[in-house]
Amino acid sequence: MRRRNIHTWILQTTVFLLGIFACLMLYIVYIQVVEANALAVNPLNHRGTAAAAEVHRGAILDAQGRSLAVTSPNGERKYPYAAAAAAVTGYIGEKIGATGIEGAASRELSGDSEEFSRLGPIAQLLRSSQGNDVRLTINAKVQKAAYEALGNRRGAVVVLDAGTGAVLAMVSRPSFDPADVEAQWEDLRQRADSPLLNRVLYGLYPPGSTIKPLIADAALTEGITTQQEIFNCTGKLDLGNGYTIADSHGEVHGRINLKQALVESCNVTFGTLAMRLGGSKLQKAFERFGFAKSLDGEMASAAPHLPDFSRLGKGDTAQIGIGQSKLLVTPISMAMLASSFANHGVIMRPYMIDEVVTPSGTVLRKAQPSQWLKVDTPEQASLIDGFMEQVVEHGTGTSAAVRNIRVAGKTGTAENAAGADHAWFIGSAALPNRQIAFAIIVENSGFGGTEAAPIARKVILSLLDI
Amino acid sequence: MMYKANWRLLLLPAGILLLGTGVLELKQYPHLQTDFLPWLAAVIITSFLVQFFVQRRLPGCDGLLFPLVMFFSSIGLIMIARLKPVLFIPQLRWLLIGMLVFCLVVFFAEQIRPWLHYQYLLGLTCILLLLLPLVLGTEIGGSRNWLVFGPFQVQPSEFSKILIVMFLSSYLADHRNLLTLPSRKFLFLELPPLRFIAPLLLIWGMALLMFVVAKDLGSALLFFGIAIFMTYMATGSKSYIFLAMVFFSAASTFSYFLFAHVRVRFAIWLHPWADPNGQAYQIVQSLFSFGAGGVWGTGFAHGHPGFIPEVHTDFIFSAIGEEFGLLGVILIMTGYAILFYRSIRIALDCPTDQQKLLAAGCGIVFFLQAFIIIAGVTKFLPLTGVTLPFISYGGSSMVSGFILLGLLTALSKKENGHA
Numbered sequence: 001m002r003r004r005n006i007h008t009w010i011l012q013t014t015v016f017l018l019g020i021f022a023c024l025m026l027y028i029v030y031i032q033v034v035e036a037n038a039l040a041v042n043p044l045n046h047r048g049t050a051a052a053a054e055v056h057r058g059a060i061l062d063a064q065g066r067s068l069a070v071t072s073p074n075g076e077r078k079y080p081y082a083a084a085a086a087a088v089t090g091y092i093g094e095k096i097g098a099t100g101i102e103g104a105a106s107r108e109l110s111g112d113s114e115e116f117s118r119l120g121p122i123a124q125l126l127r128s129s130q131g132n133d134v135r136l137t138i139n140a141k142v143q144k145a146a147y148e149a150l151g152n153r154r155g156a157v158v159v160l161d162a163g164t165g166a167v168l169a170m171v172s173r174p175s176f177d178p179a180d181v182e183a184q185w186e187d188l189r190q191r192a193d194s195p196l197l198n199r200v201l202y203g204l205y206p207p208g209s210t211i212k213p214l215i216a217d218a219a220l221t222e223g224i225t226t227q228q229e230i231f232n233c234t235g236k237l238d239l240g241n242g243y244t245i246a247d248s249h250g251e252v253h254g255r256i257n258l259k260q261a262l263v264e265s266c267n268v269t270f271g272t273l274a275m276r277l278g279g280s281k282l283q284k285a286f287e288r289f290g291f292a293k294s295l296d297g298e299m300a301s302a303a304p305h306l307p308d309f310s311r312l313g314k315g316d317t318a319q320i321g322i323g324q325s326k327l328l329v330t331p332i333s334m335a336m337l338a339s340s341f342a343n344h345g346v347i348m349r350p351y352m353i354d355e356v357v358t359p360s361g362t363v364l365r366k367a368q369p370s371q372w373l374k375v376d377t378p379e380q381a382s383l384i385d386g387f388m389e390q391v392v393e394h395g396t397g398t399s400a401a402v403r404n405i406r407v408a409g410k411t412g413t414a415e416n417a418a419g420a421d422h423a424w425f426i427g428s429a430a431l432p433n434r435q436i437a438f439a440i441i442v443e444n445s446g447f448g449g450t451e452a453a454p455i456a457r458k459v460i461l462s463l464l465d466i
Numbered sequence: 467m468m469y470k471a472n473w474r475l476l477l478l479p480a481g482i483l484l485l486g487t488g489v490l491e492l493k494q495y496p497h498l499q500t501d502f503l504p505w506l507a508a509v510i511i512t513s514f515l516v517q518f519f520v521q522r523r524l525p526g527c528d529g530l531l532f533p534l535v536m537f538f539s540s541i542g543l544i545m546i547a548r549l550k551p552v553l554f555i556p557q558l559r560w561l562l563i564g565m566l567v568f569c570l571v572v573f574f575a576e577q578i579r580p581w582l583h584y585q586y587l588l589g590l591t592c593i594l595l596l597l598l599p600l601v602l603g604t605e606i607g608g609s610r611n612w613l614v615f616g617p618f619q620v621q622p623s624e625f626s627k628i629l630i631v632m633f634l635s636s637y638l639a640d641h642r643n644l645l646t647l648p649s650r651k652f653l654f655l656e657l658p659p660l661r662f663i664a665p666l667l668l669i670w671g672m673a674l675l676m677f678v679v680a681k682d683l684g685s686a687l688l689f690f691g692i693a694i695f696m697t698y699m700a701t702g703s704k705s706y707i708f709l710a711m712v713f714f715s716a717a718s719t720f721s722y723f724l725f726a727h728v729r730v731r732f733a734i735w736l737h738p739w740a741d742p743n744g745q746a747y748q749i750v751q752s753l754f755s756f757g758a759g760g761v762w763g764t765g766f767a768h769g770h771p772g773f774i775p776e777v778h779t780d781f782i783f784s785a786i787g788e789e790f791g792l793l794g795v796i797l798i799m800t801g802y803a804i805l806f807y808r809s810i811r812i813a814l815d816c817p818t819d820q821q822k823l824l825a826a827g828c829g830i831v832f833f834l835q836a837f838i839i840i841a842g843v844t845k846f847l848p849l850t851g852v853t854l855p856f857i858s859y860g861g862s863s864m865v866s867g868f869i870l871l872g873l874l875t876a877l878s879k880k881e882n883g884h885a
């Protein structure tokens with residue numbers, strides 16, 4: 001009896017200890033299987049940088065194979081397009097980390113990749129001292145044209161393939177030379193005009209009148225107006241308490257329908273529509289077009305700032321209708337809005353990395369265009385698109401017109417606290433081989449129709465003579 | 467005979483050592499190092515001689531234990547060669563000394579056995595050993611548990627854990643009748659007279675003292691665990707477990723509010739991402755290691771475990787997790803589970819209670835120590851620094867480990883050869 005007891009107690013203790021040991025083992029399985037990837041890419045984890053220092057970093061190429069970033073034989077990182085493509089390539093430095101494609105595709109460029117890491121030690125056999133090349137959807141010629149079209153003004157240009165979401169150009173000014181960032185770090189960081197900020201993805205601006213296509217779409221969807229309704233624009237919309245919304249240049253549009261209101265960018269009509277919609281329907285419309293969401297991956301962006309729609313007063317509601325008040329958007333979100341009308345109501349997920357190619361030419365990863373949101377019916381999208389075509393044909397956006405190309409767009413002139421108005425132009429163009437969408441902002445420069453729309457024209461022309 | 471002379475099992479650790487050092491040599495080709503070769507050869511040859519000697523001396527003893535421990539040591543050695551090359555030869559030397567001590571323990575097992583009768587002397591020596599560093603000790607790595615003799619640094623707690631296992635096995639075996647016969651009832655607890663449980667209370671108190679004064683949280687936890695598990699194995703009394711838990715909770719709460727270093731450890735465990743570049747740097751880097759390793763590991767010498775401070779001692783398991791991945795981790799952990807299982811098998815086959823408890827106690831020391839440090843570096847439990855038996859760098863830990871292994875091997879010998 002006594003003997004059996006001590007055996008039992010020893011066995012009980014054994015089972016208990018083996019039990020807690022098994023729990024520990026399961027916990028480690030969880031860490032190394034489920035959490036492994038998140039831990040491996042954590043920005044505080046310097047292993048990627050350390051591994052990168054041991055290999056000849058791969059090149060960043062544009063869609064035609066032109067180099068945007070290459071490593072010279074002595075290990076120096078060169079950027080042939082310098083500041084013009086800085087918003088795309090980003091920079092990399094041991095002490096300053098990495099941004100842009102240098103950051104988002106760092107593992108691939110240094111010869112490591114998710115696909116590789118799943119192979120474990122076998123990957124060491126396949127890995128060479130040469131990193132992979134990353135081929136982008138960017139067209140360096142268009143990129144350069146857009147960069148030069150902005151001139152020395154502050155602003156941003158983004159051009160998408162509306163049908164796939166492929167980013168053709170992404171420009172932010174003022175810019176910086178990626179090869180020189182580490183040396184100029186303190187200066188670049190502290191400058192008041194924020195050259196390190198990628199304005200396409202993280203710049204937040206009031207959209208001004210470029211939001212009107214969305215409001216028009218919402219008004220028709222919610223049935224609070226029809227194409228036939230006639231609005232009477234007296235040049236001023238009384239909001240009570242002495243506040244009014246006026247049309248620019250003191251214009252009076254008289255009796256107009258929705259289409260004419262959009263073509264002439266009539267503030268009175270859109271202020272009226274926004275008040276009819278009210279907070280909750282406006283919120284529904286902004287959420288439908290993806291304005292409550294941000295992007296991730298290489299296009300990681302800020303989400304637009306939406307006001308608290310449930311607490312909007314009458315005046316602020318009307319202001320939302322003309323893209324003012326507390327509404328702030330990113331250029332990429334506006335380009336995606338423009339693409340939805342050009343692409344039958346579907347917004348494709350924007351992407352820049354088309355392929356990852358090993359030094360021996362094997363394609364490790366090929367991008368698959370995917371739908372981001374279905375925001376509209378094809379009929380209504382093409383209706384709004386038709387309105388926007390009129391804007392370029394004989395409305396406020398005529399300086400974006402290109403002979404023999406169907407261009408649709410919407411201008412915007414956004415009041416802001418920083419000074420003169422921001423000039424906006426968003427829209428789309430039907431090129432022979434693809435449908436493109438774009439958003440352009442020129443900070444504190446004045447009218448969208450005269451400052452931003454001509455840049456769209458230059459971008460379209462640069463795409464035509466490839 | 468149940469156990470054969472498994473000398474072939476030693477080919478595995480020998481192979482690991484040769485391949486591991488080979489990989490490292492190739493990596494730094496053409497700058498080859500040769501100074502470690504005699505030591506390496508000595509370790510491999512000695513390991514075969516030891517196995518041969520032990521099997522001759524104690525026919526029928528467990529022939530798996532030594533090769534298993536050599537497997538741990540060989541993994542530890544190549545990791546140390548890769549992480550801290552300057553410590554490779556010292557660790558080879560410690561392994562040689564360890565194997566020698568192992569032989570001595572096996573050879574003189576019959577002479578050591580009578581020591582167990584002087585249980586209170588064992589207990590007193592143990593206390594003395596633990597108190598020594600508090601008086602004469604030096605603080606290394608935040609713990610005041612080192613004695614420094616010229617070029618040598620000794621961790622007395624590594625050796626006192628052998629004494630405590632010997633003391634407890636002998637004390638508990640002699641007094642288990644008294645300890646299990648309840649003389650008084652207190653609420654639902656059945657407790658023997660105070661003078662019988664006094665030695666147990668003393669051990670708990672000592673653990674607390676280490677916890678608080680020497681800041682050696684790992685050893686404190688280990689001692690406390692050994693005392694609880696061995697007491698339960700001897701008495702089967704849940705009252706002791708309850709009492710210990712109350713004591714443990716009270717002591718933990720008490721020291722949490724009283725001592726800043728305990729609070730810091732606890733805060734790091736709960737919120738490592740609050741200060742990932744400061745106090746939680748080690749544990750965060752360790753987690754990155756496991757993450758970087760994933761299932762397959764980066765491959766030997768292809769990871770970057772060097773980001774973890776003290777990677778060759780307390781955090782060597784993180785380096786294994788990075789370079790050998792989950793597979794390596796599971797292999798090592800299974801190894802410790804097998805070592806524990808074999809100890810329990812040996813315990814159950816022993817003829818007397820005292821020997822049963824001694825064998826099981828040795829097994830528990832290895833297993834609990836491995837558990838505490840593996841749980842610490844993976845953030846399963848708050849980090850408390852103890853060595854990973856036979857793998858971490860360290861002479862005290864290596865030698866004391868081989869003493870326990872020697873006791874275990876000696877106990878595994880079938881007295882009447884019927885098995």
